[in-house]
Amino acid sequence: MSERQDLTHVPNMRLMLIIGSVRPGRCGLPVTLWAYDMLMDCRGVDIDFVDLMETNLPFMNEPKPPKLKQYEYAHTREWSARVEDADAFIFVAPAYNEGFAPALRNAMDYLALEWQSKPFGIVSYGQGASEGGARLKESARSLGLVPARTTVAIRDSRSRVQDGEFFADDELVRSCSRMIEDIRRLHAELSPARSAGSRVAERVNG
Numbered sequence: 285m286s287e288r289q290d291l292t293h294v295p296n297m298r299l300m301l302i303i304g305s306v307r308p309g310r311c312g313l314p315v316t317l318w319a320y321d322m323l324m325d326c327r328g329v330d331i332d333f334v335d336l337m338e339t340n341l342p343f344m345n346e347p348k349p350p351k352l353k354q355y356e357y358a359h360t361r362e363w364s365a366r367v368e369d370a371d372a373f374i375f376v377a378p379a380y381n382e383g384f385a386p387a388l389r390n391a392m393d394y395l396a397l398e399w400q401s402k403p404f405g406i407v408s409y410g411q412g413a414s415e416g417g418a419r420l421k422e423s424a425r426s427l428g429l430v431p432a433r434t435t436v437a438i439r440d441s442r443s444r445v446q447d448g449e450f451f452a453d454d455e456l457v458r459s460c461s462r463m464i465e466d467i468r469r470l471h472a473e474l475s476p477a478r479s480a481g482s483r484v485a486e487r488v489n490g
C-alpha cells in the first residue's frame with residue numbers, strides 16, 4: 285500500500301471538550317462553544333462535548349482508589365468508558381479562588397488510568413486565567429496527562445461575552461489554533477505507545 289493510501293486510513297482524533305463550570309448563567313458556555321466552532325473547522329477531529337452540568341457526577345464517592353479501576357457505581361463506569369474512548373482533551377476552565385472549578389476537579393479525580401499518556405489543552409478564563417490554568421495544568425499532569433505547549437488564557441472573558449456569544453480577537457484564534465495543533469502532534473507521538481501498552485495489558489489480563 286502506498287504512503288498516500290495509508291494516510292487516508294489514519295483514524296480521526298477523538299477529542300473530548302469539557303466545560304468545567306456548572307453555574308447557571310456561566311460565562312463558560314459561550315467560551316466553550318467558541319472552542320467547539322474552532323474544532324469543527326479542523327479536519328480529522330471527532331468532538332465529544334462534555335457538559336459537567338449534564339453528567340451530574342456526585343462528589344467523588346467510589347470506595348476504592350481509582351487506580352484499581354474497580355468501580356462500584358454506574359455513573360463512574362459510564363464516565364470511565366467515555367474518557368477511555370477519548371484520545372485527547374480540552375478543558376475549558378474558569379478561574380475560581382486562584383485555582384479552577386471544583387466540578388472539573390471532581391470529574392478528574394474519579395478516574396486515573398483512563399487519562400494516562402493522553403494530550404490535553406486548556407482554555408482558561410476570568411481575570412486569574414493564567415494562574416488558574418497553571419494549577420489545572422499541574423493537576424492534569426499529576427494524572428499522567430501530557431500538556432500541549434500552548435494554553436489559551438482569556439483574562440477579559442467577561443467583556444468578550446455579549447448576548448450569550450463569545451467574541452475572540454485574532455490573537456485568541458491564533459493561540460487556540462496553535463494549541464489544537466500541539467494536541468494533534470502529541471496525539472500522533474503518544475498514541476502508538478498507548479496502543480502497544482493496551483495490547484500488552486490485554487495479553488497480560490488474558
Ligand SMILES: Cc1cc2nc3c(=O)[nH]c(=O)nc-3n(C[C@H](O)[C@H](O)[C@H](O)COP(=O)(O)O)c2cc1C
Pocket residue numbers: 305306307309310311312313378379380381382383409410411412413441442
Ligand atoms: C466561586 C468563584 C470564585 C472566583 N474566584 C476568582 C479568582 O480567584 N480570580 C479571578 O480572577 N476570578 C475569580 N472568579 C471570577 C470568575 O473567574 C469569572 O466570573 C468567570 O467568568 C466564572 O466562570 P463561569 O461564569 O463560567 O462560572 C471567581 C468566581 C466564582 C464564582
